[in-house]
Amino acid sequence: MGKLVVIWRLATKDLFHAKTRTMLTVTVIAAATATLTLGLALSGATSDPYAHTRAATAGPDVMVQSNxxxxxxxxxxxxxxxxxxxxxxxxxxxxxxxxxxxxxxxxxxxxxxxxxxxxxxxxxxxxxxxxxxxxxxxxxxxxxxxxxxxxxxxxxxxxxxxxxxxxxxxxxxxxxxxxxxxxxxxxxxxxxxxxxxxxxxxxxxxxxxxxxxxxxxxxxxxxxxxxxxxxxxxNLSAFSWQQISHQDARGIELEQEALVIGTWLLSMLAIACIAVLVAGRMAEQARRSGLLKAVGGTPRLVAAVLLTGHLLVAFVGALIGLAVGWLVVPVLSKPNDGLIGSPGAPTLSGATVAVVMAVAIGIAAVSTFRPARRAARMSTVAALADAPRSPRRRPVIVALSRWLPAPLLLGARLVARRPRRLLLAVASTAVTVATVVAVLAFWQGNSVSGVPGGLTNPVVMAVSNVLVVVTVVLVILAAVNAAFMAWATVLETRHSCAVARAFGATPEQVTFGLSAAQVLPSAIGALAGVPAGIGFYHLAKHGGAFVSPSVLSLAATLVATLLVIAALTAIPAALAGRRPVSEVLQSEVA
Amino acid sequence: MTNPARVLVRAHQLRKDYGHGEALVRAVDDVDLEVVNGEALAVMGPSGCGKSTLLHLLGGLDRPTSGELWLGKRRIDQLSEQALAELRRQDVGFVFQAFHLMEELTAQENVELPALLAGRSPRQARRRARQILDQVGLADRGGHLPSALSGGQRQRVAIARALVNEPRLILADEPTGNLDSAATLGVLQLFETLHAGGLTLVIVTHDERIAATADRLVTMRDGTLVDETGLVGGTARRG
Structure with missing residues (x-):
């Protein structure tokens, strides 16, 4: 019982201590779970309005038209x-x-x-x-x-x-x-x-x-x-009421498909985001873990404190996500003007709640497990000394980077130190760019095959709105992700950067190097995201003519993505570049 | 009176404060100091007396709160971060107690780094690194990672790194603080060799043996220089 009290107290105190990071993590999980809630709850949302309309108009069982x-x-x-x-x-x-x-x-x-x-x-x-x-x-x-x-x-x-x-x-x-x-x-x-x-x-x-x-x-x-x-x-074309109802539900089905796919993308980004958050937190918390061990905490206790904190955050995030999803379902499932009646209360079944909770807790558990295990296994002395985790040696990158200008030399070597973070940066940017490209392809495809007379297809409009919402959330999440990654990289490489500065690297070179450490993998991810987005769109629309956004819009997407990432990562990098070298080097030996 | 033309480092009323109000700590308090070209100066004093802070100020790693600091004919206490970085790149070499080697780079790559930052070509940087590693007795350890080297060897790599850009001034902060007796002796001999070659050294140390090799010894207490002893030729001079 005493141990549980200690775990609870340490986990909650830590969450309140790092309020901003806790709130960001809650937001990330809430965004992913709200989207998932919407996707699950929208299922069958139009059946009631069609049934109302059919009853009110003595709707036919079969409509037959001569050709x-x-x-x-x-x-x-x-x-x-x-x-x-x-x-x-x-x-x-x-x-x-x-x-x-x-x-x-x-x-x-x-x-x-x-x-x-x-x-x-x-x-x-x-x-x-x-x-x-x-x-x-x-x-x-x-x-x-x-x-x-x-x-x-x-x-x-x-x-x-x-x-x-x-x-x-x-x-x-x-x-x-x-x-x-x-x-x-x-x-x-x-x-x-x-x-x-x-x-x-x-x-x-x-x-x-x-x-x-x-x-x-x-x-x-x-x-x-x-x-x-x-x-x-x-000579005759016949349609059943079920076929007509299915056509009416198609709008919602497409919205649901877009939301479910968006949820998976958001979940991937959320995992990346939380993994980076936790890694960054760990870089700050090594000494705290060491202290916990020094006063008798077992490795299991250290891991339990970290896991408890993040599972708690996931639980709160999922609750918020469920509430937001439950409130937004009626807006998205509102019957179109061609049907009467309301869709009724959104279906937030026990299964939906269980799936959403499981996804949220799964995201937190997957992204926290490795850092928690690492913290638990870290030597107490090393943790107390707050020694940064030894990076892996990448001889090829070290050798090749010697030929680069100083800022890119620093950037390439910083990238090579953390291959998993490099993959996260690539994946995060690729997912975001792929989504934006898929939305561009959707708009391109649907403006080509629009409704005659320059009118707007209501299904296209509804799906487009859902895609825009999902994309905006994805872009915000990716931006938060990029900033977190830069921040985590800054924390972990503070010692190397300080040494480089002690031997003559300028703050600008270090800032540029740290920024390049994010932008280089992001550029790879952005380039990979273009074909992925086009392929993703064609998979989702189940065949048909090949549609690609214009070269101009693709180029603008790539340039804008890299500029935003560069700007976001430059802020923590610039702050790190301004920290006095002597302060960093002294803290490493303190 | 020192010949001004020979002075490499000159600090006048140098002061460094941390914190504000009641929490203010004066780490360096109105220090006046001159180091001439080719001189070896040892700085001693109890822990927390401001020795390391003074060393960081002299090398442009930190900025003074007030006072003047000159390196040769150039006043450096008001330089921009960019200019200080260039100064550290060209004119100053640091040796730290904790070595501060990059763990993922080999000994040779660690030594090459400042040369690459200074704009030397990779080939030149490699050649120069090999030459310096040879000079510090580690020609056969260039491909080793720091984790595969002893403490003494790591410190010699750190000294090689400090020397790679042929600086005018070497600043060493407790260079033997983490070493055993045998390794200390090796480092000591290395500093003597460098000094004999005409290099200017400022060494913060607790080690009497290191201090004894210097031309001059200054003692710090509570941020101020309280004692100065000229050691060359065995003539002690109170300042």
């Missing part, structure tokens, strides 16, 4: 018989339609969209209430001659509200209302406009004839996908 005949074939003037035959197909208990579907061009609010290019469709509807798929009007009124109702998501994209006017094939229509439907996916799909049947038919031309649409209710809605697959032919 426009290929060139050279005469367009039908009425719904094709094979479509009409489905009204009484086995398993069908109700239907609405067939409704005419026109593909005119649209001018609204400065946007010009060709329906034929896949931008939107115009569905002709009766003015009375349909038994299957009666869109729910959110604002204004339902269709009437000369007036159009616009699907809610598309109305938002176009920026139109009831009372505005839009032009369809040169004819002016007043916007009567804004409505939602469960018969069409509300995102990642053409926009929908509803006119009266007569108005829709008036938009047919020999070049762009009508197609027809039938909404069906089945005796067994669960088997809708099988029904849709069975009745899709060369």
């Amino acid at each position: 426009v005949p290929a060139n050279g074939k005469e367009a039908p003037t009425a719904a094709p018989p094979d479509l009409i035959a489905l009204e009484h197909a086995p398993g069908v208990v109700g239907y609405s339609g067939p409704y005419p579907v026109a593909t005119p061009s649209l001018v609204a609010n400065g946007h010009t969209v060709a329906s034929q290019a896949g931008g939107f469709v115009v569905e002709g509807r009766e003015q009375t209430r349909a038994l299957v798929d009666q869109p729910k009007v959110l604002e204004g009124t339902w269709v009437r001659p000369g007036a159009v109702v616009v699907e809610s998501t598309y109305a938002t994209e176009l920026g139109v509200v009831p009372g505005d006017s839009i032009m369809l094939d040169g004819h002016s229509f007043r916007v009567a209302g804004v409505a939602v439907t469960a018969a069409w996916p509300s995102v990642n799909w053409p926009g929908i406009l509803w006119l009266t049947e007569a108005d829709a038919r008036s938009l047919a031309t020999p070049k762009y004839p009508l197609s027809y649409l039938l909404n069906l209710k089945l005796t067994n809605p669960a088997a809708a996908t099988a029904f849709a697959n069975a009745h899709s032919t060369n």
Whole structure:
């Protein structure tokens, strides 16, 4: 019991003693765990809004559309018989339609969209209430001659509200209302406009004839996908409500994928960050460990104190991360304008909490284990003397660096002393640059295949926002990481730098050398991050055409990354360069 | 009166304070000192009397709080850090009690370092390092890491490093403090050889044997010089 009290007291006192570092560690873990919480909690967040919308609009189990005949074939003037035959197909208990579907061009609010290019469709509807798929009007009124109702998501994209006017094939229509439907996916799909049947038919031309649409209710809605697959032919395209729901959920799924991938990247950076923090702390704490051992502390006790402190920090960080994630889930999972209802309370299950806690504690344990073991094994005399850990000799780098100018000579030798930190610096920069390049590739890819009429795809926007958030957190974490690494390097190399200065190295040379010790490996990481980011994007989008950000944006990313790292590392390096040499050398023999 | 042309180091009213107010510690208190070219000066005194601080001030490792400090005809107490670094690179060589060798570099690489910092080519630096290591009797130990050398050998590597840029002044802080008798004797002989070659030495020491080899001995207490003894020709001179 007494030992536990000692461990607790020493660990907590140390955390409060190094407040800034403790808070930074908590922040790093909270960032990683909040992202993980979001990724896990977003699962299935859209199913409720689609179900609400389906219930409120008597949504169809299957939507069937006749295809426009290929060139050279005469367009039908009425719904094709094979479509009409489905009204009484086995398993069908109700239907609405067939409704005419026109593909005119649209001018609204400065946007010009060709329906034929896949931008939107115009569905002709009766003015009375349909038994299957009666869109729910959110604002204004339902269709009437000369007036159009616009699907809610598309109305938002176009920026139109009831009372505005839009032009369809040169004819002016007043916007009567804004409505939602469960018969069409509300995102990642053409926009929908509803006119009266007569108005829709008036938009047919020999070049762009009508197609027809039938909404069906089945005796067994669960088997809708099988029904849709069975009745899709060369002439007919059928979609089940499950397929439509999946399309609506796709936005959230992509956000979730981005968050989960971002979480892994953040976790890697968090491990790197905490490893550097702990290593830096160890460089400061050697004497404290020595004192603990000198008064009877066992190596195990020393390791336990260090582990306890960091596990405590991880626990607090994870709690904050869970709370932040829980608060942010409703914002990210908010249904788009095309659905009604709220997603309900975010699902923060026991499993999610357990996974998040395990990841946070795992990060802390993995990054603390080696330094704690090293502190425990360090000789008491060496620890009391606060002797810096002997670096490894790298004869090749020592030999090659002799040919470099003095600052780079110092930098290269400092880099070579700590190969694991070098790898962390390379990995940290590579992960950050890869993420930035992947986001650039995503924007490049999605601006090329954007929605017709210069409109914004809401899914692209949502995923883009999530990516930006993840990237900003990653960049901040990488920046903190770079500063910590520089700080840890400064602490560990204080003796070598002081000796170099005693023999004539200027403070500027030492500062530049310390900065170069960070920038050199970061440059390697940044270069590796470019192909990694492009590859990462293509893996995430599961194939398709090759997309790469422009050379200019890649070059700007590399230059900006290295400049930021140089600036961040120059601060602790410059502070170290200003410390009097005699003070450092005397402290080493004190 | 010393011939001003022969004076290499001149300190006038040199003072170094640490801390402020009630916590102020005056490590060096209005010290006046001259060291002429080719002279070997020993500085003795009890622990904490300010010997090492004085040595650091003389070599530009630290800045005085007040007073004047000259190296040859150049006033150095007001130099910038950059200029002090150049001074340490060209004109001053340090030997420390704790050796302060870089553990990951071989003996030869440790000796080469100041030469490389001074802008010599790697080939020149290597040649010069070998020459100096030979001079201190370690020609066959150049490829060894400090951890593979004895204390005496490490200190001789440190002396070689101090000599590599052919400085005008060698400042040694307790150079035999960490050595056994045999190693002390070796270092002692080395200093005598250097002194005989005309090098100017200022040695802070507790060791009477080292002090006895000097031309002059000054004693410090509480930051001030309290006693000065000329040892050349056996004539003691009170100052």
